[in-house]
Amino acid sequence: MIFQNIITGIETTLGFTTVSPIVNYAIAALVFGALIMVLITIFDYIFGWIERKLVARIHLRHGPTRTGKYGLLQNAADFIKLFAKENIIPARANRVLFLASLPIVAAIFAFIVEILPYGAGLYGVDLTLGVLVAFVLISFIPILIFIAGWASGNKFSSISAQRSVLLLISYEIPLFVVIASVGILANSFDFLQIVNAQSSWWFIVLMPLGFVLFFIALIAELERPPFDLREADSELIAGWLTDVGAPLYAISLFIDYTRVFLGSLLVTLLFLGGWDGPVLPPYVWLGIKVLVVAVFVVVLRATTPRMRLDRILRLGWVWLVPLAILNLLWAFVLATGII
Amino acid sequence: MGETKINIGPVHPSTHGVLRLVVTLDGDTIRKVEPHIGFLHRGVEKLVETRMYMQSPSYMEKIDYVAPLSYDELYVATVEAALGITVKDRAQYVRLIQLELQRIASHLLWLGTAINDIGQLFSVFMWCFKDRDIVLSLLEEATGGRMFYVNQRLGGLNRDMAPGFDKHAYKALDYLEKRIGEYQEYLESNPIFMERMKKIGIMSKEEAISLGVTGPTLRGSGVEFDVRENYPYYVYEKLHFNTQFENGGDCFARYRVRINEMKESIRLIREALHIIPEGDAIGMPIRLIGPQPKEKEVMVRRELPRGEGMMYMVTEGQRPYRLSIRAPSFINTAILQHLPKGHRLQDLFPILASVDTVMADVDR
Numbered sequence: 001m002i003f004q005n006i007i008t009g010i011e012t013t014l015g016f017t018t019v020s021p022i023v024n025y026a027i028a029a030l031v032f033g034a035l036i037m038v039l040i041t042i043f044d045y046i047f048g049w050i051e052r053k054l055v056a057r058i059h060l061r062h063g064p065t066r067t068g069k070y071g072l073l074q075n076a077a078d079f080i081k082l083f084a085k086e087n088i089i090p091a092r093a094n095r096v097l098f099l100a101s102l103p104i105v106a107a108i109f110a111f112i113v114e115i116l117p118y119g120a121g122l123y124g125v126d127l128t129l130g131v132l133v134a135f136v137l138i139s140f141i142p143i144l145i146f147i148a149g150w151a152s153g154n155k156f157s158s159i160s161a162q163r164s165v166l167l168l169i170s171y172e173i174p175l176f177v178v179i180a181s182v183g184i185l186a187n188s189f190d191f192l193q194i195v196n197a198q199s200s201w202w203f204i205v206l207m208p209l210g211f212v213l214f215f216i217a218l219i220a221e222l223e224r225p226p227f228d229l230r231e232a233d234s235e236l237i238a239g240w241l242t243d244v245g246a247p248l249y250a251i252s253l254f255i256d257y258t259r260v261f262l263g264s265l266l267v268t269l270l271f272l273g274g275w276d277g278p279v280l281p282p283y284v285w286l287g288i289k290v291l292v293v294a295v296f297v298v299v300l301r302a303t304t305p306r307m308r309l310d311r312i313l314r315l316g317w318v319w320l321v322p323l324a325i326l327n328l329l330w331a332f333v334l335a336t337g338i339i
Numbered sequence: 340m341g342e343t344k345i346n347i348g349p350v351h352p353s354t355h356g357v358l359r360l361v362v363t364l365d366g367d368t369i370r371k372v373e374p375h376i377g378f379l380h381r382g383v384e385k386l387v388e389t390r391m392y393m394q395s396p397s398y399m400e401k402i403d404y405v406a407p408l409s410y411d412e413l414y415v416a417t418v419e420a421a422l423g424i425t426v427k428d429r430a431q432y433v434r435l436i437q438l439e440l441q442r443i444a445s446h447l448l449w450l451g452t453a454i455n456d457i458g459q460l461f462s463v464f465m466w467c468f469k470d471r472d473i474v475l476s477l478l479e480e481a482t483g484g485r486m487f488y489v490n491q492r493l494g495g496l497n498r499d500m501a502p503g504f505d506k507h508a509y510k511a512l513d514y515l516e517k518r519i520g521e522y523q524e525y526l527e528s529n530p531i532f533m534e535r536m537k538k539i540g541i542m543s544k545e546e547a548i549s550l551g552v553t554g555p556t557l558r559g560s561g562v563e564f565d566v567r568e569n570y571p572y573y574v575y576e577k578l579h580f581n582t583q584f585e586n587g588g589d590c591f592a593r594y595r596v597r598i599n600e601m602k603e604s605i606r607l608i609r610e611a612l613h614i615i616p617e618g619d620a621i622g623m624p625i626r627l628i629g630p631q632p633k634e635k636e637v638m639v640r641r642e643l644p645r646g647e648g649m650m651y652m653v654t655e656g657q658r659p660y661r662l663s664i665r666a667p668s669f670i671n672t673a674i675l676q677h678l679p680k681g682h683r684l685q686d687l688f689p690i691l692a693s694v695d696t697v698m699a700d701v702d703r
Contacts, residue, residue: 055460058462059461059462059464059465059466060465060466060469061465155343155345155346156345159345159367159684162367225458225460226458226531228458232458232685233352233458234352234353234455234456234457234458234688235353235458235684235685235688237351237352301460302460302462303459303462304459304529304531305454305457305458305459305529305531305532305535306457306458306459306531306535306685307458307531307534308531308534308535308683308685308686309367309683309685310683311531311534
């Protein structure tokens with residue numbers, strides 16, 4: 001486990017042993033947390049740039065070009081600008097909830113990415129029910145968004161909050177059913193075990209239907225187009241973010257990119273064999289797979305119109321839930337070893 | 340659940356200008372929509388009264404900034420009717436070509452913004468914008484201006500088409516035809532797009548006629564009425580013009596009419612370029628004191644990209660005594676009170692887009 005490595009590393013470099021294992025553990029957790037956050041920030045930064053450039057290319061534009069080489073510094077400039085601005089709180093908003101909800105959402109995302117593994121030996125904690133923990137935490141997000149939308153006291157935000165609940169009830173169930181079939185196939189809810197179980201065949205090959213369902217449900221869960229009903233810019237201005245000021249909006253951008261990272265990582269871990277791959281080192285493989293999935297999410301954003309609300313409910317209940325159950329049965333069949 | 344009133348606009352990403360809609364919602368269902376207009380009123384009609392006849396065309400172009408040439412031509416045609424001036428033979432063809440090019444440019448911009456309104460993140464918008472640029476380049480070649488042209492003169496034009504224009508035009512039209520076909524294929528094979536447009540904002544034939552809507556919005560409801568065919572002007576009679584209409588009455592039908600109109604315009608321009616006569620197309624130069632008006636009252640109607648535009652002019656010496664403009668957008672905007680009723684809030688935006696309002700045209 002990487003914690004132990006960090007602790008021994010600290011002890012050897014500093015040349016002393018700390019007082020108790022709890023302090024050791026806390027220091028290791030902090031170091032690991034900082035490490036992963038740096039990783040996420042780097043990904044967010046690069047992904048933000050890729051998204052801007054790629055969407056611009058699809059639009060036949062150039063995207064950012066002036067700030068740094070190929071506009072690489074544009075995101076940094078934007079973040080500095082956003083944080084330098086005044087944080088305006090609407091008079092009608094519930095101050096505490098309005099200010100707290102976005103950082104809490106960001107914190108939850110940050111927490112989820114901390115408990116995921118990034119390689120055979122690169123993980124913080126090895127939870128036996130890691131998949132369940134991750135997805136239960138993810139399903140908190142729509143509720144928090146509901147609170148955030150309601151707290152801002154804006155009508156557009158509160159409509160967006162209601163839509164958030166609608167998405168929650170349409171996509172949570174198929175998502176969890178697909179996760180259950182992954183669990184059955186891998187015989188575990190531990191991310192490491194799931195990745196190990198894919199060493200011969202990736203789950204995308206064994207359960208192509210499950211992969212498609214999972215991907216659709218995850219896109220809906222992560223509020224990306226064509227399911228971006230909460231943030232529908234041409235309808236609700238910015239949905240639950242309509243009234244947030246610039247610094248909070250910067251946090252929401254961080255959330256936006258982090259959840260793409262999280263979604264891509266989950267798809268990679270559960271269906272694309274995680275860091276499994278020939279020749280190249282494992283972390284490179286993980287990086288490549290995550291980026292490919294993330295780029296696919298961006299292309300989806302640039303090409304699809306927004307779905308209708310009732311259609312989303314229908315898609316969720318009439319198609320995704322039955323198909324997810326079918327996929328579960330298929331996972332049973334595979335798990336028994338008949339085929 | 341009680342009713343909620345929400346205020347969409349005047350500053351909203353999908354209202355394309357300063358349209359304010361006060362929407363009464365019951366849950367997610369629209370009960371009532373009240374359009375509020377007038378934020379962009381400039382008093383064009385009054386301004387025209389203080390100017391000589393040919394001082395106004397450049398001002399007319401600003402009424403509808405998406406299709407300025409159409410208004411320019413409509414006004415000049417009204418003055419021509421009042422002064423009793425006939426348009427030169429070649430100039431009639433050139434005007435027709437320019438008007439149809441303007442129609443393509445206007446519909447392309449509409450297509451882009453409409454797709455943007457239903458939640459497609461600017462891709463189609465940017466593509467359409469780029470294709471519109473090709474049309475604008477053609478117009479620039481023909482008139483010298485990109486955004487505002489002011490190329491119409493009494494009895495003809497300020498500038499005839501540049502030599503070699505037809506060669507460029509044929510090439511550009513081939514490209515545009517291909518692109519429009521691609522958009523149609525891309526959009527109509529997209530189930531989300533079809534769902535957002537089909538069976539949304541259905542307007543029956545009777546309703547459309549009684550509300551007085553015109554243009555593609557009317558023809559989308561199955562009414563076969565186009566000023567170009569029913570009251571032809573210039574050489575539309577000589578060309579084989581077919582009125583494009585659809586029977587659906589929904590947003591999709593209105594979209595389809597516009598797509599087909601672009602194709603029809605391309606065909607018309609090709610035909611006109613083919614049979615355009617040689618000769619002189621230059622109109623009268625602008626003089627402070629022009630010819631005296633022959634008619635006391637005139638009314639001219641034209642098929643503008645957004646619908647039927649009319650100008651009623653009462654003349655008095657060297658300047659109009661009164662000019663009244665029937666702006667198609669203004670009357671088409673009225674259907675926003677009726678169509679979205681009973682729909683979801685989300686469906687308001689395809690309906691709003693399918694009406695194709697230009698707020699500068701509404702408020703004048």
